Amino acid sequence: MTNAIRSWVKALSGSGRLGLVLVVFWLLIASIGPFLAPYDPGAFVAHDVFAGFTGAHPLGSDYLGRDVLSRLLSGARYSVGLALAAALLASLAGITLALLTAVSPRWLDEGISRFMDTLISIPSKIFSLVLVAVVGSSLPLLLLVASITYMPGSFRIARSLAVNLAQMDYVQVARCRGEGAAYIAIREILPNMIHPMLADFGLRFVFIVLLLSGLSFLGLGVQPPDADLGSLVRENISGLGEAAPAILMPAIAIATLTVGVNLLIDALTGRGRRMAGKE
């Protein structure tokens, strides 16, 4: 087992390994970060706002005099968890619908595609604005918004893949073996879509992290006192003028996270077949 992992890692390119390290690091932070936090992320512990690196506050204090390190540690799980979940949801939904269109009659295909166009063409941030105004901001809602926003994209890619795969001989073979649509979709087509979709997943993840931070800019994101990395940047943006760690650190965090995920996934798909044109 461990050998398997070791050889798997060995097979990765240099940048791939870097990506792996970053991803693992952030997954760790996301899972155990809150327990490492020296202070209660909500508590006003520092008298000075936008303090620099000090012994008491390794990453300084934020705009309310809260401990940046603690907030970072406990905020990571929103960015990582939420974005990961949303990206997964979006891709899964996209793939499922794509498979559906690949094996279903023309009109259903048309219908779904039109609906996707509808979703794409409504600007995501404004869409979220409306939804948040309707039901109020909450993690489930953000999850929903993010996945709905990026589902059409993965649907488009998945669909073009699925439609091509549906023409492959082995699918024809399955057809004239008398297989049902479900079997064809799940056992014959799906396995061959995974690789390209993985690469797409990486970019989607980045964009969701960004969408979330964009939403928090509009005051729609993760709600205080909690904060994901994006909202950490946002709420401390006034510290940018004085280059406060309170804003630099979250920004760096986001960058390393997103770049890490993509380096890793590029390395993975690079080993698998090159993916066809995305989106």
Add this chain to the structure above:
Amino acid sequence: MNNHVEVRGLCVKAGTTTIVEDVGFSIPRGEVLALIGESGSGKTTIAMALMGYARLGCRIAGGSVRVGDTDVLSLDEDGLAALRGDRVSYIAQSAAASFNPSRRIMDQVVEPAVNHGRLDRKAAEAKAVTLFRSLALPNPESIGERYPHQLSGGQLQRLMAAMALITGPELVILDEPTTALDVTTQIEVLRAFKQAVRDQGATAVYVSHDLAVVAQMADAIVVLNKGRIRENGAAAQVLERPADEYTRTLMAAARPERAAVDAPKATAAPLLEIKGLNAAYGTTPILRDINLTIARGATLGVIGESGSGKSTLARVIAGMLPPSAGSIRFDGAGLPPSLSMRSREQFRRIQLVFQNADTALNPAHCVGEIIGRPLAFYHGLKGAAATRRVAELLDLIKLPASLAERPCGGLSGGQKQRINLARALAAKPDLIMCDEVTSALDTVVGAAILDLLADLKRELGLAYLFISHDIGTVRAIADDIMVLYAGTQVETGRRQGYHGVARHPYTDLLIGSVPELRPGWLEEQGDRPAPPAIGQPKDGADLCRFLPRCSWRVGGTCEEFTPPRHRTPGGNIILCHRPEGASEGAS
């Protein structure tokens, strides 16, 4: 020593594995050298090395290549760029893929000449047109304006020749230039090539796996296997007195002696019976009035060139394309036209084996899964029982049971095709339809598959519908043979019937076009007589499809009336106005 091309100790590596090792040969100016071998023999790699080119992931690891007085391997990128397409030019295997689909033919043909500053655009185009003419291309003035997808494979192959010859190269490399073509086209293309190369006075390297074709083209032959030279000698010597063991196996495979199978006497109720079958994609008709029967344990060979509708026939029987007219009866009962209406049992009893095993096997599944699926699906076989059965099947197709765990990606073409077959067998079918199952394979491997099919037939009493473009292959396995041309059934009969003289003009052309394994055959063929002049074909009338190409057509009849069916002396039924078909006789 006035050899024009000298190759010494050539060695090409892909990563750490050596794919061409210590290859050396020389070609006198103006002669044609053939590189022959199976896939993976390194013949194409060597051909490309002559231009100092190695494919992605490969590198030329050692040796020397001299063309004229140029040491090719010592050239830098620019030097090579200057050499390629100018002094040394290349004709790729698949012209269809090697032409840029989004640019006009003319742009691509003149590109080498213009790019190397040989000719200016106008002159180049003029030259191109003359080449088109000499290569016997239809309307040479305008053909350059068209796009690749608007032209046939044979035309593209010749256009590629024009592109290769336009700079007047001293060395032309032809890489399997006719493999993708129908025999009837191949013969013309071969003729055109030979002529053109001779006119140019160019030295040529002809890469092929087909001995018979090589026999027509080459002065000398180099036999390759696994990147090494097995035999190197004059064409006549290698073909008539092959010194090397491997060469002999190649020769043997090239002339498949028919597997001795005695056709069972037609039982009362035929297994498959098709009457007046028509099929169409959308509005364009593909098959018209097909009638055939296959007895239990019998083999019907269906032959025709690409686009003749032979694959469609299989699809219709399989139920993937509902027929627009006619009836299909299987084992006495009518077969529902479309997939959705067929019972699992009906599916089970008819299995279709696709031409290309690479695409017919799902790369995501392992061998065990692929063969196991029909077992589970039709026979509800699971777990240990299934595993056992899979092992048996693998054994049946002469593959080690250990293969079951392997993903089918890593397997060789032959192995894949066997697994492709095993999947069909797993269903315990009564009828297997084989669509060009050997055409993607090397001759030797293909021959082995044919033997396997024959054995299985004997052991399991299977009936085959065997589809191929190669008359030789069909002859080797079929009891009855049906010739399709443009969707019409031009001739049907016992295998023996095709040895007789009287046959449909198209059948005649088909058989006559298969090169024989001896030098000089091509010359003997001479040019086919041009079709006699006839009146304007009566439009609307359901005329003979072969009319435009037929050298035997009869003015006043063929362009007027629908051809009737005749029984030839040989006992075959032909669709032709001439009862005696293509044979000389009272006309």
Add this chain to the structure above:
Amino acid sequence: MAGPATRGLLATALPLIGKRVASGLLTLLLVSMVVFFIAQLLPGDMAQELLGQAATADAVAALREKFGLDRPAPERYLRWLVGMVTGDPGYSLVANMAVSDVIAARLPNSLLLAALSALVSVPVALTIGILSAMHRDARLDRGLNVATLSMVALPEFLVATLAVLVFSVQLRWLPSIALIPADASPWLVLRSLAMPILTLSVIVIAQMARMTRAAIIQQLSQPYVEMALLKGIKPARVVLTHVLPNAIGPIVNAMALSLSYLLGGAIIVETIFNYPGLASLMVNAVTSRDMPLLQACAMIFCTAYLLLVLIADTVAILANPRLRNR
């Protein structure tokens, strides 16, 4: 493309365009329904928002009646739809102007910004994509890859604010807000738009570049590329004259999607640089519950998206004779 080709294209592309437009209209209808439906769920209505804290029952009722908000929702939707079909997007009661006028004031701004950003980002993205595809897996490729990734990795409002701090607060080169006087010289317009363009470009470049790379790499494995090389044509030239025409289809498709972001996605940029564009207008419409305006904006964004896709398809056909002469 040559004249005849284009004419041929028109002949063959028209049916496709027709089909596109048809399904486009369907999409538009869907969008309007979705938007209207969701908007119905919004808490409070225009009357209340207009009065804010001052919303006393009678005042609200009076306004509602005046605005016809007391009518049932389906009726209001149908009225709007009929108006739309007859070319009248309605009247914005919040702004006290015809919606068409409100839009007319903002649309040019958005289009200008989007166009300029596209002008910047598309060539850059193409160059990056082509370069990294040609030096696939080499150091340059990896470098560009990380570079583009880090570009998207930073929240746009951070990029924007950073740019402001550097270029306007510190260096005083560029204005920090993109408010353009009506009589501004083209130069001034460019100066004030420089940073919004920069920010928007940064966002879209990465994705487009990656698509381009993928599309080109896919083509590079085609036999005709090898053939071209064996014809003695230099790699760079091969990519430009042989590969690009074949890869352009997927590329433009990807670009269409990215560029559609330049209109609706510009909200943050518009906010930070105070640029009077459509996105912020639509946000206004939401917060002030200005239904006709909201609908109109949604329609515009949707149409823009559909147009872009249509253009993409047309280009793909232009580039591919197989489709063109079908």
Add this chain to the structure above:
Amino acid sequence: MRLSRRQMLGTGLAGGMTGLLLPRLASAQPRRGGHITAASLSSSTADTLDPAKGALSTDYCRHAMFYNGLTDYDAQGQPYLCLAESLESRDQMTWRVVLRDHVKFHDGSSLSADDVVFSLLRLQDPASGSKVKPIASQMASVRAVSPRDVEIVLTSPNVDLPSILAQSHFYIIKAGTTDFSKANGTGPFRCQTFQAGVRTLGVRNEDYFREGRPYLDSLELIGIPDEVARVNALLSGDVHMIIAVNPRSTRRIRESGTHDLLITPSGLYTNLIMRRDGMPTGNPDFVLGMKHLFDRELVKRALFRDFATIGNDHPIPPFDPLYRADLPQRTLDLDKARYHFARVDLPSTPLPLYCSPAAEGSVDMASVLQEYGSKVGLKLAVNRMPADGYWSTHWMKHPLGFGNINPRPTADLVFSLFYKSTAAWNESGWQNERFDRLLLEARAQGDFALRKEIYGEMQAIVAAECGTAIPVFITLIDGFDKRVKGLRPIPLGGFMGYKFPEHVWWEG
């Protein structure tokens, strides 16, 4: 009384004079000419040139550019005469307005009584979208006695009419105006450009009735919603004045050297609302408990970086002349809080507390309360609502939530708008006859000392019984380019109570 009224108005007028004099004392001779751009908070398609519809700071400023009221505010927020030459009443019921002569609208027509009648009466029409209908409804009748003479009769006596009339909603427009796509007022600037949600550009009104005013040739007003962007715009020199600076940005602005801050202690407050009709918030002990749970110091320091004044749970800020100083200041006292909560049967499930960015600072206040609540066994669930739609759907609609009240010119207005039992915006929904009676008394009471006494008692009642907790009064901070002169705080709002246009000049 009539004298005292005269005096009062005299002082008002004098106040006005001093108001006009103050800047001169503050700095050198005002300079004519120049152009400045001022950035206010938000700006949207809802921007309007109709004074009655004014909703946001941007609107108030814009209206101050183009219109005048009958009265205006001085540095202390006291009224002085503007378009009115005199404003008199014997009984605080019936008021007599004499208009200034030779006042011209931008279209050249001169100001007449009809304009005043039109301008005031339309405010009572709900369909006008008037923001001040409840206040305007105090005016039983408004009629023109002569071209320069208007009589206003109130439903009940109100000393503060002069202050009321100084609010931007009561600005005077040309009689019969219905089209507000352009402004036709008597104000210091003529409207050259107005694009809703984009910009407002005014040029000097050459025949403005006040000699030498305005100083600026032209004044542009824009809205920059994002605070950071607003500050950057100021520091980069793209705008010369910005409103509503975040306390955290003050350091940057001061350090720039070229810019400075206008600090305006004001009556603006964000308050915790405990509805009388809800449980347990209706319970007086709960109310007192919550009032003792506020760490006012922390709120002042952490949330507002000390740009705030500690409040005492009633709406009168310490710097207001009417403030009752002897009322004991409430402080954080967990024991008292515990004591009171012990006498309330608190729900086992967390009590929802509604807050929103719409109510400045309420979100952070909520989390502070949540923290201290946990120390005394009060479980609070912070429900953060989006700013959008907060006032219409959440404000005053939950047992426990936050409100945000802008400064009002007079104690009477605050009390009668938000604390009178019958007030539409009686946030806590409390009822107190004594309070209501005192309110009317104070209104009619001309003598300042006596009124202060009455208001003192009202402050005590509110602080003790009303379900509203007012931890701090928020100090308004504006930023400006040091070359902008003539700015001085007016406690009614930023940008000199939004009336800066005619007071500032440019020295650059």
